[in-house]
Amino acid sequence: GIVSALGRTVSESRAGGGTGATIANMVQTSAAINPGNSGGALVNLDSEVIGIPTLAATDPQMGDSAAPGIGFAIPVSMVKTVAGQIIEDGRVTDSGRAALNITGRTVVDDSYRPAGVALVSVEKGGAADEAGLRAGDIITKVGDTGVTTITSLSEALASDKPGDKVTVTYTRDDDSRTAEVTLGEI
Structure with a gap:
């Protein structure tokens, strides 16, 4: 897949309708993000982690299953910030949200x-x-x-x-x- 956009704002969907959290600054990718592979690594051609796949767009015409080719990842800069806080303090101390x-x-x-x-x-x-x-x-x-x-x-x-x-x-x-x-x- 390719990175198709940076800085996207995405709202999670909830089972039964409605929305969950709204997350800013996401990386949009055409890489498939299927149930169960969230939390893996999104890597560039130099094998560097650039994000953590988090959610896929859903298609209401396909029974709210994942829309092909539209996935979103948390950028590695945010991952490093949050991971550092967890390592240092045992919890997220500054969400930045x-x-x-x-x-x-x-x-x-x-x-x-x-x-x-x-x-x-x-x-x-x-x-x-x-x-x-x-x-x-x-x-x-x-x-x-x-x-x-x-x-x-x-x-x-x-x-x-x-x-x-x-x-x-x-x-x-x-x-x-x-x-x-x-x-x-x-």
């Missing part, structure tokens, strides 16, 4: 179209809490990126780092507001 430190759910408008992310809970002392957001607020935008679903919120944050400042647009009691949020970490 930004978060609002909230639990949310997608809400729909009167036409049943996704219209934002309602905050179900806000972690005390977390990024959203420190910025004044609270349960019941509905996030509609992060920076210049519209937010209509929980997945689009994850994608909007995927390229940010913990400590970055972003403007979050949200609705509270039918009133549109903004807050400057210093992002936390997953």
Whole structure:
């Protein structure tokens, strides 16, 4: 296979529908990634590891089985960072993944179209809490990126780092507001 793209943002699918984690900075490859071979090595022609195969795109027309020729790998730079933390501290101490430190759910408008992310809970002392957001607020935008679903919120944050400042647009009691949020970490 070949490396067909760098820096891709991918959301995992979940059994029964929906999405799992959204992962940024993935290597897209045409190398086959079949069930059971995630975690192996993606190597270049010089036999150097360039990534760890993690997931394959799925094709709904094929019963959600792996789409041929579309796989994704975690880049070796991230693997080295995380492995170093595990060796040094026995756990991941810095994921490098930004978060609002909230639990949310997608809400729909009167036409049943996704219209934002309602905050179900806000972690005390977390990024959203420190910025004044609270349960019941509905996030509609992060920076210049519209937010209509929980997945689009994850994608909007995927390229940010913990400590970055972003403007979050949200609705509270039918009133549109903004807050400057210093992002936390997953």
